[in-house]
Ligand SMILES: Cc1ncc(COP(=O)(O)O)c(C=O)c1O
């Protein structure tokens with residue numbers, strides 16, 4: 001493997017100083033930032049600041065201190081907006097991914113007449129399907145008849161053409177992932193939104209695997225709503241508070257699940273039994289924000305503002321391209337298949353490496369200080385995230401993998417998954 005390439009790329013990498021901001025363990029090649037991002041010093045600092053404010057101010061921390069808690073969700077929504085190409089008031093940091101999906105579907109799925117179906121796809125993350133089915137049940141509609149699932153032709157990707165041809169008259173709402181969690185396929189959000197709207201269908205996206213990895217233009221594309229977690233590429237920490245986006249054209253739509261933190265902030269403490277919603281995406285909040293699980297995001301988002309999504313995406317594409325090239329040149333005799341799309345505009349931030357022995361190859365990688373994750377039945381996900389991964393890290397990952405394969409190190413492990421990854 002030629003050293004010239006990675007030394008040259010690392011040498012001219014304008015983002016390389018960010019790696020020092022992160023707790024990257026010495027000798028460990030962390031390729032799992034698409035599942036749980038690493039802690040940054042900045043995130044640690046803002047978490048400590050919020051704890052200090054609690055210590056110092058008690059109840060007054062809601063309005064005083066370094067990061068007053070009462071407006072923190074709105075403030076962070078504004079800081080997150082550039083990552084998805086939204087207006088500041090269209091984004092709020094709140095809830096969890098699955099909770100936010102429930103909120104948005106309960107708001108925007110309004111079956112009427114013959115328009116009673118939700119369209120999703122068969123490769124989406126299971127939690128989304130569970131949520132959609134339970135939302136149908138709540139409206140006394142059976143998922144077997146009312147949840148349409150676009151089929152994959154190859155078990156990896158979902159073709160946009162197939163999604164569009166499933167946008168029938170009966171569909172009221174579409175919920176799709178931006179990037180598929182296993183194959184890393186990036187869907188054409190702009191095109192799908194335009195096609196849905198031509199047919200009078202509302203459309204929303206799960207951005208879990210694209211936020212912080214891929215730039216978006218949600219407002220310009222007129223996407224109706226979106227939701228995501230902040231613990232993957234955004235490094236908000238395990239169980240970090242999530243986010244949602246609602247296009248301004250829907251600000252007058254009453255939230256399906258109302259709660260007092262969705263109130264107009266001036267009125268909230270009037271304690272009236274009449275709900276007066278905020279006139280922003282803040283209306284879709286419910287209860288008191290989980291401040292301690294939000295605090296690391298304050299620091300983390302500062303890093304994203306400094307790095308910029310354009311530069312992050314450029315480096316991410318270079319890293320995944322380099323990884324795929326090395327896989328092709330170095331690992332061709334070991335039975336791997338690259339399961340993600342090759343085109344830049346069709347892939348997210350991770351490489352999907354398929355192998356019949358994937359579960360135990362992952363165990364061998366971990367033993368060799370490479371952290372991937374495994375997704376059944378046969379996928380090794382490798383995410384060289386641009387904030388803390390160098391080109392040399394990508395190179396070294398493939399060197400370690402090649403050694404594992406040449407020496408058949410994986411054979412000493414059973415080929416079954418661990419509990420989580
Ligand atoms: C695409 C996608 N959607 C939804 C979820 C569920 O998120 P949460 O557990 O935060 O609700 C995840 C990850 O867990 C995910 O990857």
Ligand SMILES: Nc1c(O)cccc1C(=O)C[C@H](N)C(=O)O
Nearest residue numbers: 034035036125181208239375420
């Ligand atoms: N949300 C997770 C969790 O609570 C524990 C372990 C992993 C996760 C994940 O986020 C997994 C991730 N959504 C995936 O793409 O597989």
